[in-house]
Amino acid sequence: MLTYNIDKNGKTPIYMQIYSFIKNDITGGIITYGEKLPSKRSLAKNLNVSVITVENAYGQLMSEGYIESKSKKGYFACKVELITKQKTHIEITEPKYIQDDKKYINLSRNSVSAEDFPFSTWSKIVRKILSEKDEELLTRQNYKGNTVLRKAIADYLRQFKAIDVSYEQIIIGGGTENLYSMSGNILGKNLLIGIENPGYHKIARIYDYNHIPYSRIEMDSKGISVEDLRKSKADIVHFSPSHHFPSGITTPIGRRTEILNWCYEKEGRYIIEDDYDSEFRFNAKPMQSLFSIDKSSRVIYMNTFSKSVSPAVRIGYMVLPETLVKKADEVFGFMSSSVSVLEQLTMAEFINGGYFERHINKMSKVYRGKRDIIVEYIKKYFHSGDFKILEKNAGLHFVLKLKTEIPDSVIKQKAEEKGVKLSFLSEYYYGKDEESLHNLLITYTGIKQEETQKAVKVLSDIFYGKYE
Amino acid sequence: MLTYNIDKNGKTPIYMQIYSFIKNDITGGIITYGEKLPSKRSLAKNLNVSVITVENAYGQLMSEGYIESKSKKGYFACKVELITKQKTHIEITEPKYIQDDKKYINLSRNSVSAEDFPFSTWSKIVRKILSEKDEELLTRQNYKGNTVLRKAIADYLRQFKAIDVSYEQIIIGGGTENLYSMSGNILGKNLLIGIENPGYHKIARIYDYNHIPYSRIEMDSKGISVEDLRKSKADIVHFSPSHHFPSGITTPIGRRTEILNWCYEKEGRYIIEDDYDSEFRFNAKPMQSLFSIDKSSRVIYMNTFSKSVSPAVRIGYMVLPETLVKKADEVFGFMSSSVSVLEQLTMAEFINGGYFERHINKMSKVYRGKRDIIVEYIKKYFHSGDFKILEKNAGLHFVLKLKTEIPDSVIKQKAEEKGVKLSFLSEYYYGKDEESLHNLLITYTGIKQEETQKAVKVLSDIFYGKYE
Numbered sequence: 001m002l003t004y005n006i007d008k009n010g011k012t013p014i015y016m017q018i019y020s021f022i023k024n025d026i027t028g029g030i031i032t033y034g035e036k037l038p039s040k041r042s043l044a045k046n047l048n049v050s051v052i053t054v055e056n057a058y059g060q061l062m063s064e065g066y067i068e069s070k071s072k073k074g075y076f077a078c079k080v081e082l083i084t085k086q087k088t089h090i091e092i093t094e095p096k097y098i099q100d101d102k103k104y105i106n107l108s109r110n111s112v113s114a115e116d117f118p119f120s121t122w123s124k125i126v127r128k129i130l131s132e133k134d135e136e137l138l139t140r141q142n143y144k145g146n147t148v149l150r151k152a153i154a155d156y157l158r159q160f161k162a163i164d165v166s167y168e169q170i171i172i173g174g175g176t177e178n179l180y181s182m183s184g185n186i187l188g189k190n191l192l193i194g195i196e197n198p199g200y201h202k203i204a205r206i207y208d209y210n211h212i213p214y215s216r217i218e219m220d221s222k223g224i225s226v227e228d229l230r231k232s233k234a235d236i237v238h239f240s241p242s243h244h245f246p247s248g249i250t251t252p253i254g255r256r257t258e259i260l261n262w263c264y265e266k267e268g269r270y271i272i273e274d275d276y277d278s279e280f281r282f283n284a285k286p287m288q289s290l291f292s293i294d295k296s297s298r299v300i301y302m303n304t305f306s307k308s309v310s311p312a313v314r315i316g317y318m319v320l321p322e323t324l325v326k327k328a329d330e331v332f333g334f335m336s337s338s339v340s341v342l343e344q345l346t347m348a349e350f351i352n353g354g355y356f357e358r359h360i361n362k363m364s365k366v367y368r369g370k371r372d373i374i375v376e377y378i379k380k381y382f383h384s385g386d387f388k389i390l391e392k393n394a395g396l397h398f399v400l401k402l403k404t405e406i407p408d409s410v411i412k413q414k415a416e417e418k419g420v421k422l423s424f425l426s427e428y429y430y431g432k433d434e435e436s437l438h439n440l441l442i443t444y445t446g447i448k449q450e451e452t453q454k455a456v457k458v459l460s461d462i463f464y465g466k467y468e
Numbered sequence: 469m470l471t472y473n474i475d476k477n478g479k480t481p482i483y484m485q486i487y488s489f490i491k492n493d494i495t496g497g498i499i500t501y502g503e504k505l506p507s508k509r510s511l512a513k514n515l516n517v518s519v520i521t522v523e524n525a526y527g528q529l530m531s532e533g534y535i536e537s538k539s540k541k542g543y544f545a546c547k548v549e550l551i552t553k554q555k556t557h558i559e560i561t562e563p564k565y566i567q568d569d570k571k572y573i574n575l576s577r578n579s580v581s582a583e584d585f586p587f588s589t590w591s592k593i594v595r596k597i598l599s600e601k602d603e604e605l606l607t608r609q610n611y612k613g614n615t616v617l618r619k620a621i622a623d624y625l626r627q628f629k630a631i632d633v634s635y636e637q638i639i640i641g642g643g644t645e646n647l648y649s650m651s652g653n654i655l656g657k658n659l660l661i662g663i664e665n666p667g668y669h670k671i672a673r674i675y676d677y678n679h680i681p682y683s684r685i686e687m688d689s690k691g692i693s694v695e696d697l698r699k700s701k702a703d704i705v706h707f708s709p710s711h712h713f714p715s716g717i718t719t720p721i722g723r724r725t726e727i728l729n730w731c732y733e734k735e736g737r738y739i740i741e742d743d744y745d746s747e748f749r750f751n752a753k754p755m756q757s758l759f760s761i762d763k764s765s766r767v768i769y770m771n772t773f774s775k776s777v778s779p780a781v782r783i784g785y786m787v788l789p790e791t792l793v794k795k796a797d798e799v800f801g802f803m804s805s806s807v808s809v810l811e812q813l814t815m816a817e818f819i820n821g822g823y824f825e826r827h828i829n830k831m832s833k834v835y836r837g838k839r840d841i842i843v844e845y846i847k848k849y850f851h852s853g854d855f856k857i858l859e860k861n862a863g864l865h866f867v868l869k870l871k872t873e874i875p876d877s878v879i880k881q882k883a884e885e886k887g888v889k890l891s892f893l894s895e896y897y898y899g900k901d902e903e904s905l906h907n908l909l910i911t912y913t914g915i916k917q918e919e920t921q922k923a924v925k926v927l928s929d930i931f932y933g934k935y936e
Binding site for chain 2: 037045063064065066078079080081082083090092093094095112117118119122123126127131137138139140141142143144147151166169173174175177178185189201204205206209211222250251252253254255256257258260261264287288293295297302306310311312313314322323325326331333334335336337338339340341342343
């Protein structure tokens with residue numbers, strides 16, 4: 001007979017104590033497979049508890065499969081045997097690539113000015129949406145995302161970008177990773193995608209991850225080279241005509257039409273227009289997008305609010321040409337949207353209420369101010385013949401060309417030791433040595449006003465050999 | 469000389485009017501490639517505007533690449549020529565699969581009770597988080613997701629599921645689609661994954677989409693068949709031991725250890741434990757997860773808040789065994805999280821503040837009530853010999869076995885005509901005919917109390933031939 005030491009005044013209910021004792025005896029091999037357990041009545045008597053208590057314990061053991069009841073025969077232990085394995089201890093850590101950033105003044109990454117996020121407006125909108133308790137908030141959305149937001153984006157595109165589309169053509173995604181992988185899957189994974197060289201490392205890595213083949217296309221002063229595009233045999237070209245990172249190039253209209261014409265020459269050719277920071281232009285009005293110039297449904301347009309609102313807002317979108325809408329349904333129709341509905345509705349109201357436009361205008365001024373300050377310090381700390389600022393009309397960074405013999409890697413390392421993160425254009429080239437040009441990227445959007453002077457001073461001290 | 473009709477009192481700035489006229493002439497072929505434009509001074513005189521105005525117009529045209537300036541020679545039109553293509557009109561529509569649902573009383577889908585979403589608590593938390601303006605809110609998160617939420621989940625798992633893990637092992641994803649694809653990529657796309665037959669159609673489709681090979685494994689009354697698993701040559705098994713959809717089976721401890729032992733037999737074998745609705749159990753305490761029984765780092769545990777809080781909250785998570793943490797970093801290290809940071813922080817506080825536990829307790833009662841009501845109506849509208857309720861301990865649906873000769877498809881269609889959506893267990897089998905069993909799924913969580921009677925009445929009327 002099973003005899004256990006029951007604690008009748010303990011916190012754990014008595015039936016759970018009995019359950020645990022028997023369970024441990026079974027897993028420990030004290031009660032073996034097939035062994036008959038005492039009847040409820042006799043165990044209750046033996047442990048001096050009620051029959052109901054034993055019944056509850058047996059019930060739990062049965063529901064978990066430790067014991068089974070055979071009709072008119074009683075309760076029997078089941079086979080529960082785990083091969084013992086030694087667990088080896090493995091050191092686990094967090095990926096470092098983001099955490100470390102906070103310690104540095106970062107001139108190398110196109111980040112967003114954190115302090116200017118419209119907290120109170122955002123909060124007001126969220127509150128309003130939650131108080132309305134719309135059923136929308138509780139409904140799984142189809143893979144394309146929330147209709148209210150998609151309509152808001154369609155209106156915005158019509159008004160501000162002269163892109164005239166129906167909301168049915170718009171798909172919401174959580175960040176560009178998501179969108180690149182989706183567009184790759186809509187177009188078909190067997191097609192070769194041409195990407196920019198130099199370019200964002202991430203694009204290539206996302207295509208790698210999705211097993212989508214790509215080829216790097218050389219850029220000249222007007223953007224992606226059509227000649228090289230032809231040579232590559234690419235079927236699709238993925239590029240940023242309005243503001244290329246890191247070169248800063250804006251592709252002029254002539255090159256845009258050339259690329260569109262390349263596309264029209266053959267069925268199945270498409271363009272992915274990555275318009276990620278076209279909202280901010282200081283000197284001129286935004287250029288016509290390829291999507292709106294295109295007359296033949298060959299352009300997928302992409303943009304994100306991570307850049308224009310906050311990197312914490314994980315909402316991007318793509319606009320499909322009409323011809324691809326049905327294809328997208330076939331590929332993704334069974335999925336639901338992975339983007340927070342509340343955030344989608346908040347973003348929709350942020351656009352519809354005019355807050356987005358105001359935010360863009362405000363941030364343009366803020367960024368313009370940051371740019372002017374850093375240019376001023378560069379002029380102050382560098383002799384006029386020692387540098388050149390290469391700056392195009394659009395976007396939020398410029399290139400500082402340094403007249404120096406110091407290798408890029410040395411400047412970079414010394415700056416990092418002094419708490420300033422830098423990157424050179426040369427790092428974004430694949431298979432090409434551009435180090436001798438000493439083109440330093442200056443992305444000023446994320447740095448705080450009070451850090452600007454320090455950053456430029458450090459750079460100039462390295463440049464003029466103060467740390468030798 | 470270019471002569472245009474300028475509207476000096478119009479809304480559009482004069483320089484933009486000039487810009488548009490010249491642009492249209494270039495794209496329309498009136499000004500041809502290489503043609504020289506009038507000097508700024510002479511055009512200004514001709515149009516009776518200031519030189520500055522023409523300069524602004526030319527500046528915009530240059531920045532977009534319509535014209536170029538050659539030093540000391542003047543301005544020339546660039547090559548801008550687009551092959552004309554006829555745009556064919558294509559009808560585009562929205563995917564129907566979700567929109568339609570609202571018209572029906574839906575007994576076929578495991579949806580969530582919308583009316584019980586804790587709007588005011590959620591709103592309070594969002595407000596608090598936004599008012600604190602934490603920098604966290606504005607920072608791009610690494611691919612694993614927000615640390616505060618991951619710590620909250622680790623605490624929750626320890627307290628409520630006896631799963632003892634470090635937050636470094638936890639990855640946040642937006643919905644299960646996301647997580648299935650991630651786990652597939654961590655384990656390697658060349659491994660064969662065994663999935664349940666019957667099972668959720670979506671799992672197979674997501675693996676299809678990700679080009680991950682899978683094989684369907686037969687289930688018996690205890691869950692996935694180890695014999696069939698062996699036969700399949702699968703390397704990985706993806707299953708739901710705590711509550712299988714649609715069968716409702718809870719895998720007993722003996723079978724769990726058998727599957728773990730299968731896993732230990734060979735290097736590289738893994739288990740994906742899909743625990744999607746284990747939070748709700750009416751009759752017994754939750755069973756020990758495979759993850760916590762495992763002694764050899766072979767189980768990936770997955771769960772989602774879409775089920776326990778709201779389908780609009782797009783947050784799921786997976787817990788990696790220690791051995792896979794580094795591998796995940798290698799695969800995903802370059803990506804950032806695609807899940808809304810605000811929503812992650814809100815969910816974290818929802819857990820940490822004890823709201824999640826309270827919500828689960830409340831919803832268990834709500835769902836229990838819904839279950840009892842529908843069972844009551846079934847007993848009222850069906851004669852006692854005509855049906856059997858097959859119900860296991862866990863989860864949020866049961867199977868209603870009908871004694872009938874009417875084919876499942878006929879019952880389904882007639883019910884749909886009367887506004888009730890049904891599904892039979894037979895629909896979830898692949899390559900197996902189970903129609904003769906007439907096992908009807910009853911998922912009662914999403915239907916409103918006042919709809920219950922109508923739904924059961926419709927079903928009974930079909931059953932007893934009232935619509936003949």
